[in-house]
């Protein structure tokens with residue numbers, strides 16, 4: 173099946189930041205986690221995809237279409253959750269939903285009502301009275317109620333309590349069963365991704381670090397621990413980053429097999445989490 177989303181060499185320059193040649197793609201039936209530290213360029217990338225910002229160069233294709241020319245048709249098929257509130261605060265949830273419903277050709281009132289119930293959201297409450305977590309849940313209910321084929325979620329779990337976070341993860345997992353749908357979501361809570369993501373795209377400082385299958389990443393990367401003397405100038409190139417004290421070192425290797433070949437049993441190999449991978453990649457050598 174063709175990709176739902178294709179991003180190729182996407183670039184955008186602000187006065188103090190530039191997103192540089194970001195490329196990745198997402199096929200239907202998969203969930204992609206979009207990670208990177210604060211200010212890495214995640215929201216900028218998602219806004220460029222949603223055509224809320226204009227790119228400087230590169231290509232974006234959604235459902236095989238260029239958003240510059242087919243914005244309306246594309247947005248009809250996307251559920252988008254922003255990391256900031258974009259509602260009319262004086263309106264009630266019900267009134268705001270009525271406005272949103274008129275924008276979509278496949279709005280499902282029953283689905284929306286059932287999400288309001290599931291998320292314990294009072295339809296007659298004004299938006300300005302909702303907490304941040306409740307606003308996030310309201311955004312999610314809207315995004316999930318118009319048969320979107322692509323969900324783009326910017327930090328959807330931030331501000332949610334663990335119970336609702338868990339429910340959201342279950343909802344997203346269930347969506348994946350429908351092989352026509354795909355999810356791209358940015359988050360700082362990488363444990364959520366370890367549960368459900370099929371692919372991880374990691375950006376840092378406006379640049380792509382990798383976009384790969386999660387299982388492949390978690391199999392290949394490893395944490396290596398050893399005595400201080402074992403980290404020599406010759407084998408330092410094996411490591412993405414490390415932390416050294418006088419008692420020993422811990423480092424991240426992107427290729428467990430190669431590191432094992434060269435370091436053998438003199439060191440200890442442990443599973444690296446997505447958090448470890450982000451931390452050691454971002455902080456680099458000797459500073460973790």
Ligand SMILES: Nc1ncnc2c1ncn2[C@@H]1O[C@H](COP(=O)(O)OP(=O)(O)OP(=O)(O)O)[C@@H](O)[C@H]1O
Nearest residue numbers: 186187188189208209210211212213214215216217
């Ligand atoms: N409209 C804008 N004008 C100028 N600079 C901007 C604009 N939007 C974003 N930036 C800058 O681009 C950089 C990347 O911001 P972005 O919000 O994309 O990062 P992020 O990865 O989503 O971070 P976070 O995880 O903190 O939300 C930041 O330095 C930000 O200040």
